[in-house]
Amino acid sequence: KQEVTQIPAALSVPEGENLVLNCSFTDSAIYNLQWFRQDPGKGLTSLLLIQSSQREQTSGRLNASLDKSSGRSTLYIAASQPGDSATYLCAVMNSGGSNYKLTFGKGTLLTVNP
Amino acid sequence: ETGVTQSPTHLIKTRGQQVTLRCSSQSGHNTVSWYQQALGQGPQFIFQYYREEENGRGNFPPRFSGLQFPNYSSELNVNALELDDSALYLCASSFQITANEQYFGPGTRLTVT
Numbered sequence: 001k002q003e004v005t006q007i008p009a010a011l012s013v014p015e016g017e018n019l020v021l022n023c024s025f026t027d028s029a030i031y032n033l034q035w036f037r038q039d040p041g042k043g044l045t046s047l048l049l050i051q052s053s054q055r056e057q058t059s060g061r062l063n064a065s066l067d068k069s070s071g072r073s074t075l076y077i078a079a080s081q082p083g084d085s086a087t088y089l090c091a092v093m094n095s096g097g098s099n100y101k102l103t104f105g106k107g108t109l110l111t112v113n114p
Numbered sequence: 115e116t117g118v119t120q121s122p123t124h125l126i127k128t129r130g131q132q133v134t135l136r137c138s139s140q141s142g143h144n145t146v147s148w149y150q151q152a153l154g155q156g157p158q159f160i161f162q163y164y165r166e167e168e169n170g171r172g173n174f175p176p177r178f179s180g181l182q183f184p185n186y187s188s189e190l191n192v193n194a195l196e197l198d199d200s201a202l203y204l205c206a207s208s209f210q211i212t213a214n215e216q217y218f219g220p221g222t223r224l225t226v227t
Contacts, residue, residue: 004156034215043204043220044157046116089156093216099170101147102206102216104156 002027002094006105013080014113021075021108023090028068031100035064035075036089038107044089048075080112116140118207118219126225127195135190135222137205145169145211146188148180151202151221163188164211192224200226 003026013019023033032051036044048057048064050073056065063076077084087109091102117140127133139146145164149157159172163182177193186207192199202223206216 032215036218041223043202044218046215046218049215091156097170099147099162099164100208100212100214101159101162101170101172102149102157103159104149106154106156 002030002092002103004090004092004103004105006088006090006108008108009106010109010111012111012113015080015082017080017112018076018078019080019110021077021088021090021110023073023075023105025071025073025092025103027092027094028071030068030092030094032093033064033066033073034091034093034102035062035073036091038087038089040087047088077110080110082112082114084112085110116217116219118205118217120203120205120219120222122222123220124223124225126227129195129197129226131195132191132193133195133224135192135203135205135224137188137190137207137219139186139188139207140217143207143209143217144186145208146182146186147206147208147216148188148190149204149206150174151204152198153201157202157204160190169211195226197226200224 035047050066061078087107091104147162148160151157161171
């Protein structure tokens, strides 16, 4: 059974700081890994998707890396801004027999202080 | 915006009642997955529908059921509501049943009192 762990559970940083969010998973037989952002009471916004054959993906100030063999991914946020404050969720896609499902971590609650 | 829509946005039900949540897939997507997100938790996989058939289920009791229609829209039905069913329900559509990206709707917030 796939388990996804995100560390830290919460993080508070001053504006402008670079930061790293961590995600680990127990079953390395994944098809892809995705990072999402979730604002309070809202749905999920996809940030980056890394296919299992890829090592990293970049979008603007965000960079996500994947080390499938060790079961780890990191999300790097450069020059953080107050608008980055949200919960960040990591999810991995596995095959559950005939279906492909996402297993999520519990998220990291990020607060960027002005 | 992913093109996936869900209705209603919010609803409040009483314990023991039944509820139906609706999801409209992104154009061209024939696979819909449903997830439950309790407060402070990550979303959990409920089940997936592909071409109108259930195609895999997570650890949820039979009172959670679904339908997918010929236009690939979907419903999630929950019978005999319990307080612990209070959560954000998310649907996600994808193109084909393969390991492609799933595109999420905005969710339906269900409160059971």
